Amino acid sequence: MKNVRxxxxxxxxxxxxxxxxxxxxxxxxxxxxxxxxxxxxxNFAPFSSLGDEGEHVGFDVDVAKLIAKDLGxxxxxxxxxxxxxxxxxxxxxxxxxxxxxxxxxxxxxSIWFSSAYAPFFSGAFAAESLTIGSISDLSGxxxxxxxxxxxxxxLTESAPEGTEIIRFGDNAATQSAFLSGQIDVIVTxxxxxxxxxxxxxxxxxxxxxxMKDSPCFIGIKKGNLDLLLWTNVFILHKTLGGDLNTLSEKxxxxxxxxxxxx
Amino acid sequence: xxxRFFEIYRSSEYVLLLVQGVANSLSLTVLAGISGFxxxxxxxxxxxxxxxxxxxxxxxxxxxxRNTPLIVQLFFFAFGLPILLGYQWxxxxxxxxxxxxxxxxxxxxxxxxxxxxxxxxQKEAAxxxxxxxTVLFFKIIFPQAVSKTFPSLNSQFIFLFLTTGIxxxxxxxxxxxxxxxxxxxxxxxxxVFITLTVLYIFLSIFLKLLLSILQxxxxxxxxxx
Amino acid sequence: MKNTFIELFxxxxxxxxxxxxxxxxxxxxxxxxxxxxGGILALVxxxxxxxxxxxxxxxxxxxxxxxxxxxxxMLLFLFGLGIPRLLGVNVNIWLAASVALVLYxxxxxxxxxxxxxxxxxxxxxxxxxxxxxSFFPIFFLIILPQAIRIAIAPTVGFMVQIVxxxxxxxxxxxxxxxxxxxxxxxAPVTGTEPYVIFPLMALIYFSLCFPLSQLSQxxxxxxxxxx
Numbered sequence: 001m002k003n004v005r006x007x008x009x010x011x012x013x014x015x016x017x018x019x020x021x022x023x024x025x026x027x028x029x030x031x032x033x034x035x036x037x038x039x040x041x042x043n044f045a046p047f048s049s050l051g052d053e054g055e056h057v058g059f060d061v062d063v064a065k066l067i068a069k070d071l072g073x074x075x076x077x078x079x080x081x082x083x084x085x086x087x088x089x090x091x092x093x094x095x096x097x098x099x100x101x102x103x104x105x106x107x108x109x110s111i112w113f114s115s116a117y118a119p120f121f122s123g124a125f126a127a128e129s130l131t132i133g134s135i136s137d138l139s140g141x142x143x144x145x146x147x148x149x150x151x152x153x154x155l156t157e158s159a160p161e162g163t164e165i166i167r168f169g170d171n172a173a174t175q176s177a178f179l180s181g182q183i184d185v186i187v188t189x190x191x192x193x194x195x196x197x198x199x200x201x202x203x204x205x206x207x208x209x210x211m212k213d214s215p216c217f218i219g220i221k222k223g224n225l226d227l228l229l230w231t232n233v234f235i236l237h238k239t240l241g242g243d244l245n246t247l248s249e250k251x252x253x254x255x256x257x258x259x260x261x262x
Numbered sequence: 263x264x265x266r267f268f269e270i271y272r273s274s275e276y277v278l279l280l281v282q283g284v285a286n287s288l289s290l291t292v293l294a295g296i297s298g299f300x301x302x303x304x305x306x307x308x309x310x311x312x313x314x315x316x317x318x319x320x321x322x323x324x325x326x327x328r329n330t331p332l333i334v335q336l337f338f339f340a341f342g343l344p345i346l347l348g349y350q351w352x353x354x355x356x357x358x359x360x361x362x363x364x365x366x367x368x369x370x371x372x373x374x375x376x377x378x379x380x381x382x383x384q385k386e387a388a389x390x391x392x393x394x395x396t397v398l399f400f401k402i403i404f405p406q407a408v409s410k411t412f413p414s415l416n417s418q419f420i421f422l423f424l425t426t427g428i429x430x431x432x433x434x435x436x437x438x439x440x441x442x443x444x445x446x447x448x449x450x451x452x453x454v455f456i457t458l459t460v461l462y463i464f465l466s467i468f469l470k471l472l473l474s475i476l477q478x479x480x481x482x483x484x485x486x487x
Numbered sequence: 488m489k490n491t492f493i494e495l496f497x498x499x500x501x502x503x504x505x506x507x508x509x510x511x512x513x514x515x516x517x518x519x520x521x522x523x524x525g526g527i528l529a530l531v532x533x534x535x536x537x538x539x540x541x542x543x544x545x546x547x548x549x550x551x552x553x554x555x556x557x558x559x560x561m562l563l564f565l566f567g568l569g570i571p572r573l574l575g576v577n578v579n580i581w582l583a584a585s586v587a588l589v590l591y592x593x594x595x596x597x598x599x600x601x602x603x604x605x606x607x608x609x610x611x612x613x614x615x616x617x618x619x620x621s622f623f624p625i626f627f628l629i630i631l632p633q634a635i636r637i638a639i640a641p642t643v644g645f646m647v648q649i650v651x652x653x654x655x656x657x658x659x660x661x662x663x664x665x666x667x668x669x670x671x672x673x674a675p676v677t678g679t680e681p682y683v684i685f686p687l688m689a690l691i692y693f694s695l696c697f698p699l700s701q702l703s704q705x706x707x708x709x710x711x712x713x714x
Contacts, residue, residue, distance in 0.1 A: 036517035042666075043673045054502035076396075079670070083446065084660050087568060091577040093660075110449060144433065149445035166353060167439065169431030169658070172673035175342040176681060177433070181350050199675040265573075329647065329696035330689045332655035333665065337672075338689075342682045424558040428655065438560060445568075452569035460560045466556040 027226035030095055034076045037062040039094035039219075042079040044171045046195045046251040047100040047118070047216075059118060059251040060098045060216075065083045066243065067096070070234055081170045083148045086110055089221045096231070097219035100189065102150040112222055112229040116259035118213035119246060119252070122151045123210040125193045126179075126185040132208040138163040144183035150214055151187045179203065187211065191252045215259050232262065267453045276444045283440030284461060286354070290436065291423045291469075294358055298365030299415075305370035307399060310377045320370075327367035333428050336360045340432045357429040365422050372414045376407030407479040416473045420466050427462075437461060499676050503684070510667040511691055517663065517694075518650045520585045526590025526642075532597030538622065539605050546598070554594030559652050562587035567659025584656040588649065595645055603638035604630060625688070640707035647696045647703070654692070664691060 030036050040060045041048040051057035056077055062173040068075035078094050086099055088094040089111050100120060103113040124143070126132060132141070135155075139162035145151045147167035159165060166183060175196060178186040186193070190210065197205050218235070220228045238244045239256070248256040270276050305320045327335065380403050388398045408415075410442040430439035441458040445451050493501035535547035544586035554562075567583040607630050615625035665688070672684035 043670050045675050050498050050670055050676060050679075052502075052676055054499065054506055072333075079662075080660065083442075087451075087572060088660075090575065091571050093577055106447075109354035147439070147442055152446070167435075167443065168433045169442075170669075172669055173337075173341075173431060175435070175673060176337075177353075180341045180345040181348070182340070182344055182353065182356075195675065325700070326689075326693060327652075329700055330692045331651040331665070333654050334685055334689045334692065337681070339687050342685055346682065405637065420556075424556070425560075427558050428558040431658075438558075441564075449572070452565070452573035455561055455564045455569040459557050459565065462558050462561060463553070463556045 026224040027230050030071065030073060030227070033073075034143050035076055036068055036071055036077045036096065037078050037094045038067065038079045039080045039085060039088050039097040039099055040064060041099040041171070042081050044100055044192060045199070046191055048079070059247055060100060062247050062251075063238075063244075064096075064098050066238060067098075067231075067234060071230075078225060081172075082146050085219060086133040089219050095221075095224075095227065095241055098216075099219075100192075100213040100216045101219050103217045104150060104153065106153070110222070112224070112228050113262065114220060114228060115235045115261040117235050117238075118216040119191070119254075119257050120214050120216050121190040121210045121257065122154065122187060122212050122214050122222050123190050123193070124185050124208040126208050127204040128206050129204075130184060130208070132185065134209050135211065136160050137208075138185065140226045141184040142182075143167060143185045143187060144174050144177045145187040146171045146229065151211065154212055155187055163259070178205075190250060214258065234260075265357035265453060266450055267457070268354075269448045269450055269452070270444055270453055270457060276448075279352060279435075279440045279443060280437070280457070280461065283437035284465065286434070287423075287426060287436040287438075288338060288465060288469075290354060290361065290429070290434070291426050294361035294365050294426075295419050295422075297358075297362045299369055301362060302369035302373055303404070305366060306373035307404075309370075309374055309400075311395065324370055327364055328371070332360070332364050332425055335364055336428060336432060336470045339363075341462070354434045356432060357434045361422075361426060361429070365419075368418050368422060369415060372418060373407060373410050376411035377403055379410060395452060412477050412481065416477070417472065420469055423466065423469060424462065437465075441459050499678050503671050503679055504687075506667055506671070507664060507687065507691060510662060511664045511695070513661070513663040514650065514653050515695070516641050516667075517581075517584055517588065517653045517656065517661070518646070519651070521588035521592045521649045522646055524585065524589035525596050528589065528593035529596035529600050532593060533600035533604055534626070535600040536597075536632060537626075546599070546605040551594045551598050551601070554590055555598065557591075559587065559591050560655050560658070562591055563655055563659050567656075580660050580662075584653075584661045588652060588656075591652065592645070592649055595648070596642055599641045599645065600634065600638050604639060607633050636710050640710060643699060643706060644703035647699045650692070650695050650699070664688060 001050055040056060040058070044058075046058050047060040048056050048058040054080070055238065056079060064075060064077060074232050078088065080097075080099060082099075085097050085099050085215065086107060089097050097111075098117075100118070101107075101113075102120065107113075124132060124135070124138070126141075132138060135158050139160045142164045143155065143159070143166070144166045145155060147169060147240070150249075152167060155165060166177070168177060171188070171192075174186060174188065177183045179196070179200060183210065186205075190207070193207070197203055218231050220231060235244075239259070245256040248254060304325060308316045308320045308468065311317075326339035336357065339360040342369070344350065344356075383405060384402060385398065388402055393402075426436065430436055430442060433439070441454050444453045448454070488505070493505075495501060496504055519662055530550060532547045535543040536551075538544070563584065566578070566587045567580065569576040571583070611633065612625060617630045620628075653661075653663060654665040656663060657669065660666075668684055668688040671679045672681040
């Protein structure tokens with residue numbers, strides 16, 4: 001069996017140079033190639049979504065632009081869905097992942113995380129009339145969230161019996177489900193919910209409870225130490241310099257709260 | 263590179279989820295098959311009897327459904343229509359509706375060909391004997407057409423069953439969603455999807471068997487010379 | 488080009504339409520790759536199924552049975568996510584989607600061709616033998632041309648399934664009509680609501696598939712008339 005496996009591995013590696021994109025993984029390679037591939041959320045306003053011009057705009061996009069500027073390289077944005085974030089890093093399809101990604105020990109087994117760069121409080125949001133004070137009140141309600149996200153993992157562990165948790169393929173489906181009234185409660189980030197409310201003035205949505213303080217971190221492939229260290233310096237610099245605060249005001253309508261560092 | 267299947271099977275939670283997924287995929291598909299068949303009969307019948315206006319509507323529906331991807335139809339029925347008409351259903355109901363309509367378009371084409379293959383002579387003979395069109399349809403045309411086209415309907419049904427995995431995108435806990443859930447917790451994508459593939463293969467074998475038993479039972483009379 | 492659309496339809500409709508149509512070309516490319524690759528493999532499979540060699544026959548039949556019993560979605564997940572993760576390599580999205588679709592198509596098209604070859608009366612084979620020809624020449628010069636006439640309508644018909652099949656590739660990150668359309672449907676830009684974008688996407692798919700369906704039906708009538 002071992003021989004078959006190693007043969008398979010060699011065969012795969014033999015054909016991948018023909019079809020695979022070469023690994024621009026660590027810092028020196030990025031600088032040498034003049035291009036950095038940053039994965040952003042395909043559709044998760046206000047972090048990243050399509051704007052009027054058909055280009056991606058948002059908090060994460062602006063951070064990506066700042067990174068490319070400071071690196072002095074060209075930026076290539078790679079829109080990804082939630083479940084693609086870690087695989088894209090692991091398979092070198094992206095050098096960095098800036099897609100409202102939360103950190104937990106499970107994910108940390110597969111990739112490295114930078115210091116936090118954006119706030120994200122996951123919470124439950126529902127119509128004004130529903131009385132939901134905390135997670136234990138969710139019993140009997142249809143709660144929608146995106147499969148594979150940290151909210152998914154958190155809620156699955158702590159939700160009471162009788163809660164119907166509906167896991168959607170991506171954030172878009174989750175939001176559509178709430179907007180079309182097919183779910184009672186949506187569990188997502190506070191800034192995301194705020195944006196939904198802003199974009200849909202008739203939407204009956206109020207904050208029920210905040211589940212977890214789960215700030216966003218930049219994802220880096222395991223082993224790219226230089227890139228990780230550089231990224232942390234970048235975040236420190238932009239935090240102290242007020243750049244991240246400006247972006248926070250622009251996209252979240254609030255100033256940047258203190259964020260944990262690694 | 264290592265294969266770690268035991269991570270999936272060791273946890274009873276995951277195994278239970280897979281079983282639940284199998285049950286849901288199977289039941290939803292069978293339900294959609296039955297209701298799709300009923301609706302298909304209506305569609306094919308309308309076109310066979312050339313009922314004005316309705317016939318064109320049915321044709322448009324069938325053509326549009328057969329030439330657009332299931333996923334687009336699914337999203338329309340799960341999110342688009344509920345907003346327009348203002349109703350709230352559980353997601354398996356949305357999926358069932360979309361699957362029923364989708365299946366019916368394919369079945370109706372097969373049935374329509376089946377109806378047309380019955381010689382006109384039978385229709386004329388029946389009508390001249392004073393048999394009403396309804397009886398003609400249900401007792402003469404329909405049974406013959408169904409028994410003729412049953413193999414086609416079978417293979418179409420199995421084919422359509424294999425396309426139902428996409429309902430996991432709108433939150434229905436079918437076999438595919440069970441797999442995606444386990445994958446997002448264990449990150450053992452290869453093992454999970456190989457397991458799912460094997461399960462789907464077993465399910466299609468099971469359904470084929472079920473349908474051939476059905477064929478033998480319902481259409482015994484066909485094989486009596 | 489983009490600006491022409493913007494002028495005609497205004498923003499953001501013009502941009503949306505332009506991006507959707509631009510993405511549709513990838514849908515078309517992937518469909519063509521699947522059809523061509525699947526077609527070539529199908530020919531091999533059909534050949535293997537009809538040649539007088541038990542091993543060959545069984546291999547072909549098993550392959551066809553396997554890929555006709557596996558959901559396309561699973562194949563996409565396996566090649567797009569499962570195998571790359573297992574081997575820890577970066578697999579190009581086009582390669583993954585293409586391999587999945589080629590394998591999938593080859594089974595169905597192969598089955599059609601096998602059926603059409605087997606439906607050629609034995610007398611044709613015997614006539615060829617009487618002329619002193621061996622298996623290969625008989626297969627390619629006598630049987631295949633006749634089989635093509637029978638097989639062409641269902642083969643074109645399956646092309647429709649391929650085009651619809653590409654709509655699943657977005658799950659593994661393929662940026663085609665489905666992927667870009669979904670992105671726009673959920674973008675918080677006025678004028679791009681889901682009930683606008685999804686029917687538009689359906690229309691584009693319809694305009695790709697309907698002509699193929701019609702062609703397939705026309706071919707079926709023509710080949711039926713001749714025989």
